[in-house]
Amino acid sequence: MKALWLHVRNSPVRWTLPVFVVLDLAVLFLRSRTWIGVWPETGAAAQLPAYLMGILVAGAAAWAAGAPSRHRLGEQVSASRFPPAVSEGHRLASTIIVLVTPYLTGQIVAFVITARTFPPGVHLFLGYAGLGLFVMLMAVALGWACGLLLDGQVFPALTAVMGFFLLAAALGRTGSIVLTGPPESTVDPIALTLRLGLVTALMLALIWLPATDRDRPSGRKALVAAVAALPLVATVVGTRPVVDREQPGTNVICLDGASKICIWPEHEKYLPQLQELNARISLLPATFVPPPLINEAGITKTRHIGPDGKEYISYGGGPPIFYIFDGSPWSYADDIGNAINKSTFGFNDDQNCDWQELSQSDQERIWAVDKWMETYLVGDGAPDYQTDASNEMQVAWSKGREIASRARVDQFRWAEQEVRDVRARYCQPGR
Template sequence: MGDVLRIEARRSLLLRLSPLIALAHVAIMLSQVSSWRGVWPQASAAVLSPLIFTAPALAGLTALEVSRRSTRWAAPRPPWAAPLLGVQVVAAGVVVACGCVAAVVVNLAAGAPQGLLWPGYVVLALCVAAEAVACGHLLGRVPGPLWFAPVTSVMLVFLRIVLTLPGSDLPPAGRLTRVILSGPPEISIAVSGVLGALGETVLVLGAALAVPWLVGRLAARRSGSTYPLSPAGRRGAVLTAAAALVLALPTVLPGTVMTTDRVPTTTVCTQTRIDVCVWPEQAVYLPELTALAQRADAVGQVYGLTGTSRLTASGIPGGIRTVIAGEGSWFVASSLAGELVFSVVTDPACVPSDEADPVAAERFWGAYF
């Protein structure tokens, strides 16, 4: 078996092209590096998000490779004797591994707080990549023109990912969501979500192995070129299918979600008059936020403001919520400006309205921003 795997590894088109797909995967990650650099959960999601594009590429190349070989429905080989699929899954894992290495290197260089990639995101990435390869392998066995399996695989995998993406204004809680575009520290991947993804992957891989074998055996039996399965063989097949279904149950259980809300046990703050508090995973932003808060304090001193207030990142209770984005804290600056303005303008009636006095309202909001 080891010799067969080595031969398949040398012949595999997908394995030879996997460095190019990995390069594209890392390039997509680096194109958005400012949104995740230095924050481990965001970097973990950054490993997962490029699979919107690279997973369909993996599926298409897998289908093309299988279609080019004479491994359609015909040969009734045992489903466990599938070294080609094993090599293709390894190639998909290489793409995810390169993304993980890139995220770790960038975060360590950026001085990220102590930690590492969150395993839930990495497991989801491996599941998505393995499913894409399995889908391409299965469709590559379907008879038809050479273009049919690759094009169909790319479309199906792309639609599977895109149609279950979380909405921009909703948390990624759907049990069929697999690719999560952002990993804010206030959420974590639920264990039930990881189990559901693993169960779905087991089903798809099992189908890629078993369906061609079953169809091949059926065709061979009809032509009289093979013997029926023995009772022990039938029992083994039934037990294997039952085990796969049990593992896949979390994908269909109602109430299974992909993410859960975290409860902060500690925070890090700027220790300024208008205190800005963030998650420990966002500590890399603290110097920039401290500088912003100090500038706000200096402006407040001009107007004799001495009262304290608190801004908190999403998910941290207490204070006024603000958005802690990546490099460039426009939202935090806007929140600080709001605190200053409404420390001076304490009566809401003093805020000019657009309807009553549009000129004064324009001047007011211009000064505000």
């Protein structure tokens, strides 16, 4: 242990520790703070800095691995009373401690902040924490391999930086980088355990590579490293770290009202806002027909057999759903408003309504009602999102939002008239 501590104190990358701590906390707090109070969102936010820091960590690990070669200490290493693998293990372990500590610091800070209210779902946080730890260890392993196998003062570090950058870009294109932590998803413990085991095996293989003669890296070293890395690469490429959770059954939180709104227990933080929204639904004119039940995504799913004979799971056939993105009331108000308007207009009532003949002018009126409903359910304010919708759609949306700024009695009079007029054109009387 004394030898390990000595390596930590003299690590060539020890100066990066405070820099990486600041970087981790900056990404955690400056990107968004809506994760506070929700365990899965806290876990996803706290592991995200690993991908940014991983680029720099890979370069720092390569720099640390190549230190004996740069300082021409091969003979001293050979003459050490410790076996080469033990010395290599001390150097690698000290590098891991220095480079992973900033990430763990961010995890602790995020945990403490959300633990003040300690909502349900702390196990989801732990899964994301483990996923970020794997990313950091993978960056260290990549950098260490580059430092051992490549010649040059700076070339190994640059190769490691570019290598991890390209790896992260590839993972981003395949959707493997976790950006948010919705409660309907969880880190697969089997996939995570397999990844952590394989990256550990890779680092053990790097430790047992010959620790001397660094000025002439052999093909055997590269071959051993490649063979050890192959299972890890195959696992990262071929498996999904995040999977859908099982349906919660009765373990949900529901709000009664004109519509029964149910959410995951991990999202109890949003109950006050949803209660206010549900109260606004109850005030809508009788012309509007809210669905009896609206669920947060993932609470109920429908299993069906596809044309290929495989079983698929979807939300079709069940009650309407809504999402909560980054705590934004506009995200769930849009989904819930669309569900109310869909039920009110009868868009699924093909027996009594013919929406195939919908004119462009009436479509624009429906768009206006949609955005009026969204803004009304939120309460007030401007949308917190941007869109590239067509000019016609945005003009209609602007009209609906302008209506929402008027007196409530005027809003309801306009909305009722629009619904009755448009529905009368395409639905049979009495619908």
